[in-house]
Amino acid sequence: MKVYLYFALILVIFSCQSQETKIPVGPDKSPGSWMYNQRAYPNGIDKEVKALAELQYRRMTDVKNGTFNEKWQQVGPVNVGGRITDIALHPTDKNIIIAGSSVGGIWRSVDKGFNWELVFDEPGGLSIGNLTIANSEPNTIYAGTGEANGSATSGAFFGNGIYKSTDGGDSWVNVGLENSDHIGRAIVHPENSDIVYVAAAGKLYGKNEERGIFKSEDGGATWDRKLFVSDSTAAIDVSMSPMAPDVLFASTWERTRFPQGRVYGGKSSGLYRSIDAGENWELMTNGVPSNADSLGRIGVYVSPSDPQVVYSVYSKDPITNRFLGIFKSIDQGNSWTEISNGELESAFSGFGWFFGNVRVNPADPDDAFVVGFLNYNFNGDFWDSWQGGYHVDQHAYEFHPLDSEFRVFGNDGGIYITEDGGENIRHVETIPNNQFYECKIHPISDSTYFGGAQDNGTLVTQNLGIDGYERVTGGDGFVIQFDQVNTSILYTESQFGAINRVDDVSFSATGIRPDEAGSERRNWNTPFVTIPDQEGGIIYGAERVYYSSDFGDSWTAISDDLTDGEFGSMSTLDVSKVDQNIMIAGTDDGNVHITTDLGLNWTEISEDLPEVSVSSVVTDPLEESTVYVTFSGYRFNDYLPHVFRSVDYGATWTDISSNLPEIPVNEIVIDPVLPNTYYLATDLGVFSTEDAGNSWEVMGEDLPSVIVNDLDLHLERRELLAATFGYSMFTYPLPSQPLSTNDTQVNYFSISPNPVSDLLNINTEENIKIVKLEVININGQSLLNSNVGKSIDVSSLSVGNYLLRIVTERGIEIEKFVKI
Structure with a gap:
């Protein structure tokens, strides 16, 4: 049972940007307070800890030994x-x-x-x-x-x-x-x-x-x-x-x-x-x-x-x-x-x-x-x-x-x-200083980036560059998701979970927030995610988790209140790409729950985790029992780890924060292409690991030491998008396979035919043993795998673009192919 001295309810006041007529009960979660509460719960912000973390960050920028040394590219907007x-x-x-x-x-x-x-x-x-x-x-x-x-x-x-x-x-x-x-x-x-x-x-x-x-x-x-x-x-x-x-x-x-x-x-x-x-x-x-x-x-x-x-x-x-x-x-x-x-x-x-x-x-x-x-x-x-x-x-x-x-x-x-x-x-339309909460790369269209911005709604540039952004929906912009089957359906959100279903072409929007959630505590940045392989499938988090199978036209509560009550709300959600019955939920009062049966039963798995605001929960794209959780906040006295991994559905946890500065971590992204490679959005930019969290490095060059609230990975294009809170958005070009020490990619394999309708052949002149072949879609979901031979039957796949992950005794190589 948690003690709520810190969040004793006195008065609820919200800033000018809040456009909803009904104000949720609970602590002030207007822009400033939400950003503060997330980082300060439950003991405030220790300025000395923050200053030491900034010093450690400066030192880490001077020493980089890993793969990720390319420059981040500014993608705007500058016209907003x-x-x-x-x-x-x-x-x-x-x-x-x-x-x-x-x-x-x-x-x-x-x-x-x-x-x-x-x-x-x-x-x-x-x-x-x-x-x-x-x-x-x-x-x-x-x-x-x-x-x-x-x-x-x-x-x-x-x-x-x-x-x-x-x-x-x-x-x-x-x-x-x-x-x-x-x-x-x-x-x-x-x-x-x-x-x-x-x-x-x-x-x-x-x-x-x-x-x-x-x-x-x-x-x-x-x-x-x-x-x-x-x-x-x-x-x-x-x-x-x-x-x-x-x-x-x-x-x-x-x-x-x-x-x-x-x-x-x-x-x-x-x-x-x-x-x-x-x-x-x-x-x-x-x-x-x-x-x-x-x-x-x-x-x-x-x-x-x-x-x-x-x-x-x-x-x-x-x-x-x-x-x-x-x-x-x-x-x-x-x-x-x-x-x-x-x-x-x-x-x-x-x-x-x-x-x-x-x-x-x-x-x-x-x-x-x-x-x-x-x-x-x-x-x-x-x-x-x-x-x-x-x-x-x-x-x-x-x-x-x-x-x-x-x-x-x-x-x-x-x-x-x-x-x-x-x-x-x-x-002036040449300064990239927008404050973004969330970001998204269009799953199909090139150079099309979406961002949820403070006071400027959900913005998009459709291959028009950094000065070609336009507004999709209004309010403060938050979560952006595409239906994972029908990518012509876009979902956007404004403050306190006002979710919209948006036509990807006309940008006409329909409000679809669950009716019952309207009377519940909702986060300033209310989480929702679309469900892999399920057209129209969405889950949404308020006090409870809600499920829709019809693009948000109707909703069913599939959990009880997963917070500690009084003031807490859902802060993050995820659905497994391996098994869609597996869902995980985190709250801003420190709780994490998991279900393996589409919400029929939920188990709290945060007993041994820090009691600070949960910033992200993520399921592994390849291993169904592996989950990750990150935390906001600053330590008060003792060391506060910010990143954890579990390989047994949350029954036990391993701290993988290692050498990270003690700063809020806002998001974790697992790269299914590069083994043991994760990316972190933090209050001091982006960090990466190539050894499953045993060590971390500041990722890339030319990204300011800014709050990064969100990351989005586009697997096919090998591009990472970062939403900063003060410098608009950046992208980073990712390698398609682990790089050698001289940072040069060596391809040992080719594939044919490409495009392919049935049997895809793997060709090489090297004497390299293939351990496993795995086909991944652009969402990172593993669809096919084989442990035998130098070919794989892809006839069961739908028409589209895919990645072939070739696991060998020398490492992993990725090849793109088109199924016809």
């Missing part, structure tokens, strides 16, 4: 942007733009945003909170790591302090505040690039002291905390005018998130002013809200051209942070006047903790923008929202100081640029 958290513009050169991504590092353009290069992808610092360029020395850039918005991936993907570049972004060094976790804003003195102010938000899930307004006068070598309210109050914004750099305004935000909800407001939220370069601060009360239990996130901005003019935007309600008002001061904060005019009630929708920024035109102190759900412009008399032509959920908006018509803004759909004050807006 991912979340941008901040923008910085070079003060004298409009060509140079620096952009920070939610979990995708720092990107730089030197041609006004037409082309971009990744300039920062430091492990532990991939989540970017803020960027600032020193006006007095434009090659000096400060980057605050850890997105400070209250949702998305903030809690799971915190940063490790402030990084500094003195060469325009070519190289970076960490200059402190390593325990700040999330950075709301950093600003640099206009005349001295060594004087920096930082609004440090601190931990999101928990309390800590390293938060507040910090100041460095030596370029980050040392830091002094100048404003501190409490260990649960973030400093979220700080601003100055270049015309009066000793006058500072800063905002604080009382906010703490829990696995089961959040408190995003309180009396310690407030607006402060310093008139002596940060030495002393006073709380603003004259005309702006203060000392109220309902005060949420606050944004502030001082006019660059008139330091007397200051704007501050307020939110209310400690849960939703709805728009409260925008206030203007024309006397440097001595008095304030609300200028909302009742026109911005919907500016933050129901999630103001996601925005909360205000900006001012450097050429006109009366031209202000509220950066919220959309961009809202004040022309001195009334507010107007920019409509159409850009994605919602704004996070960054910057004017160029020399040309206020040149503006760059960033949101959940990427980067947008206007050179005429908004008359024409250009979307």
